[in-house]
Structures are given as structure tokens and as C-alpha cells.
Amino acid sequence: MGSIGPDTTVSQEFTPHLYPGFPADSKPCVELETFSFAKLASGDRAEQARLYGVCKTRGFFYLDFSDTYAQSLPDDAEAIGRLAEQVFKLPQEEKVKYAYGMTGTSIFGYKQAGLTKTDVKGTPDTAEFFNCSKDDILQTPSRKPTDLPSIISSSPARSLIGDYQKTCHQVGLDILSMLATQLNLPSDVFVNKHRITEASGDHVRMTRGPPRKSQDLSLPEIQTPGHTDFGTITILFNWLGGLQVWSEASRGNFNNIVDPEQGSKDESSKPEWLWVKPKPGHAIVNLGDAAVKFTGGVLCSGRHRVVPAPGEQGLWPRYSVVYFVRPENACVLKRICGGDVPPVQEGKEEEELTAHEWIMKQAIALRDGIAKGNVDI
Numbered sequence: 001m002g003s004i005g006p007d008t009t010v011s012q013e014f015t016p017h018l019y020p021g022f023p024a025d026s027k028p029c030v031e032l033e034t035f036s037f038a039k040l041a042s043g044d045r046a047e048q049a050r051l052y053g054v055c056k057t058r059g060f061f062y063l064d065f066s067d068t069y070a071q072s073l074p075d076d077a078e079a080i081g082r083l084a085e086q087v088f089k090l091p092q093e094e095k096v097k098y099a100y101g102m103t104g105t106s107i108f109g110y111k112q113a114g115l116t117k118t119d120v121k122g123t124p125d126t127a128e129f130f131n132c133s134k135d136d137i138l139q140t141p142s143r144k145p146t147d148l149p150s151i152i153s154s155s156p157a158r159s160l161i162g163d164y165q166k167t168c169h170q171v172g173l174d175i176l177s178m179l180a181t182q183l184n185l186p187s188d189v190f191v192n193k194h195r196i197t198e199a200s201g202d203h204v205r206m207t208r209g210p211p212r213k214s215q216d217l218s219l220p221e222i223q224t225p226g227h228t229d230f231g232t233i234t235i236l237f238n239w240l241g242g243l244q245v246w247s248e249a250s251r252g253n254f255n256n257i258v259d260p261e262q263g264s265k266d267e268s269s270k271p272e273w274l275w276v277k278p279k280p281g282h283a284i285v286n287l288g289d290a291a292v293k294f295t296g297g298v299l300c301s302g303r304h305r306v307v308p309a310p311g312e313q314g315l316w317p318r319y320s321v322v323y324f325v326r327p328e329n330a331c332v333l334k335r336i337c338g339g340d341v342p343p344v345q346e347g348k349e350e351e352e353l354t355a356h357e358w359i360m361k362q363a364i365a366l367r368d369g370i371a372k373g374n375v376d377i
């Protein structure tokens with residue numbers, strides 16, 4: 001499938017084979033753990049237990065798909081990266097025809113740079129997104145397909161994205177069923193909340209961030225501000241640095257839209273942003289808010305943001321290809337009863353929002369740079 005996709009000869013700025021390496025001296029950096037999907041999927045319980053450990057403490061890891069049904073994902077993600085370059089090169093007046101304003105109805109389509117506030121002063125973000133809904137591409141019968149630019153909706157691009165969505169979705173479900181078993185829950189407890197045929201917020205996101213303007217790294221030039229993902233599990237491919245994770249895991253305080261740096265006091269234990277190195281041929285996988293909510297904070301999500309890459313890498317526009325596995329729209333985001341999930345504290349009530357309500361609420365909060373959706377776990 002790696003050969004499907006836009007004409008590679010026209011790629012001018014998404015050129016992974018030309019990128020310099022991630023600068024070895026970039027500090028502070030995090031060493032994420034690496035997992036082989038083949039080993040996990042073979043039923044290796046010790047490896048699955050290691051995965052569970054990572055998902056309880058950081059919620060971010062590298063995943064290698066070699067020798068599995070998902071082995072074409074790295075090449076397919078590159079093909080989508082090349083397609084993304086063609087999409088973002090369309091004239092602005094064409095792209096805004098597909099714009100989502102996050103008015104409370106849709107999070108799919110084009111997001112222009114500057115729509116999101118990155119701090120309390122209202123500094124605009126610099127990243128463009130194009131979010132291709134799973135339901136629009138796969139035509140789940142319960143949804144009316146939204147218009148997509150022909151460059152995406154015509155074959156072979158559409159089948160490239162559709163196959164990619166199906167494979168990423170299955171990878172997400174397989175990992176979630178391993179985590180369910182580790183939590184002493186029925187293995188299909190998450191799978192049943194993420195049926196591919198049901199309407200959901202799942203989508204492939206193409207992102208593009210501009211090159212760094214200043215070499216002063218204290219000016220972050222934020223492409224995407226600090227956030228936790230709203231869904232359950234995210235599969236990301238990126239080819240340049242720029243992704244940073246917050247040094248403390250997030251397990252319930254979703255009130256994290258405003259940059260948490262403002263809250264820190266003690267210098268010695270000051271939490272900080274850590275660079276994540278891109279690892280060739282590997283996805284970066286992370287858990288999101290729904291995983292935290294379903295498990296009462298046993299699983300944690302990693303707060304992260306995107307800035308231009310450090311060093312010479314920052315001279316390139318930065319592309320990434322993301323797939324978000326999210327609960328079905330109608331699924332109520334509440335803690336699962338049983339297994340190792342702690343019960344809700346006596347006298348406390350959980351907010352009961354559907355996944356669709358939660359995603360819209362958080363998306364609007366992220367756009368406006370305001371803290372909403374705070375939940376006590």
C-alpha cells in the first residue's frame with residue numbers, strides 16, 4: 001500500500017529523506033519505551049504487563065509494527081504526508097470552504113493557523129490541520145458524508161486514508177483489549193465502546209506547522225498548545241522533532257488548557273516540557289482523556305504540545321499524521337465498574353457526558369484557550 005498516494009515527485013517540503021537528524025544534545029529529552037506490536041499481539045503477557053506499566057505512569061510509547069497486519073502503516077503515513085502537502089498547498093479560499101469553526105457541531109475539515117489560542121494572552125497557534133472523519137471516509141451509514149476536497153475524496157487518496165483508518169482503528173482496539181485484560185476487565189470492554197461502524201469523532205488528522213522563525217528556543221512559537229487528547233488512544237507519525245510531553249502524567253485534571261507552567265512553584269521539582277525524538281519507522285502512541293475516565297485514573301494520558309523542532313530540523317515545515325480512536329458518539333464517558341478500576345468515592349458524582357459532548361466541550365475550550373471540563377477523579 002505504500003506506493004499508493006500522491007505523486008511523490010511533487011513533494012517539495014514534506015521530504016523525510018532529506019531531514020537532518022534530531023539534535024542529540026536537545027535537552028530536556030524523554031526516552032520513551034518501545035514496544036513491538038508483533039510481540040504484544042503474540043499474547044506475551046510479560047510484554048503486555050510492561051505496556052500496562054507505561055500506560056499507568058506516562059501514557060506515551062513508541063510502537064513498531066514490523067511483521068504484523070499493520071506493517072505498512074509507516075509507509076502509508078508517509079503517503080498521507082505527501083497528500084497533506086498537496087492539501088495544504090491548495091489556495092486558502094479553497095481550504096476555508098471546508099473550515100470547521102467548532103461552533104458546537106463539527107470538528108472535521110480544515111483548521112486554519114491562528115484559530116486556537118495558545119496562552120492566556122491569546123497568542124495564536126501556527127498549525128494548520130485537516131481532519132478527515134472516519135465516518136466521512138468509510139461512509140458509516142448513520143452519517144451524512146461531509147464534502148471533502150476532491151484531492152481527498154477521489155481515489156486513490158480516499159482508499160489510502162480509508163485503509164489507514166481501518167488499520168489504525170484495529171491497532172487501537174487490540175491495544176485496548178490488552179489493557180482491559182491487564183485491568184482484570186473483560187477483554188472486549190473497550191472494544192464494545194469503539195465499534196468502527198458507529199458514528200464517532202475518530203479521524204485522520206494531517207498537520208502542518210511552519211519553520212521556526214527565531215533561533216531563541218525560549219520563544220516557543222507554539223504550533224499546537226498543551227493538551228491531552230480527548231479520545232481513548234492516538235497513533236501518531238511524525239518525522240521531525242517538535243513534539244513535547246509534560247513531565248508529569250495527567251490522570252483526571254482535564255483543566256489543563258492553559259499552559260501549566262504558570263502553576264509551578266518549587267524550582268527543584270518544577271515540571272517541564274520534554275522533547276520526544278521521532279523514531280524512524282515507529283509510531284508514537286498515547287492515551288487520551290477517555291482512557292483516564294473509563295478507568296478512574298488508573299490509566300493516564302500524557303499532556304503534550306507541538307513547537308518547531310530544535311536545531312536545524314526547525315528550518316523545515318513540520319508535518320504529522322495522527323489517527324484518533326475515540327469512543328462512539330453516544331457512549332457515556334463514565335468509569336467502568338469492576339476489575340482494578342476503583343469505584344467512585346462515596347458521596348461523589350461523576351459528570352456524565354457522552355463522548356460527542358465531551359469532545360465538543362474540550363475542542364471549544366482548547367480553541368479558546370480557556371480551562372473547562374475540569375473533572376475530579
Ligand SMILES: O=C(O)CCC(=O)C(=O)O
Pocket residue numbers: 205207224229236238242243304305306319320321322
Ligand atoms: O503533531 C504532533 O506531533 C502531535 C499532534 C497532536 O498532538 C494532536 O493533533 O493532537
Ligand SMILES: [Fe+2]
Pocket residue numbers: 227228229304
Ligand atoms: Fe494531541
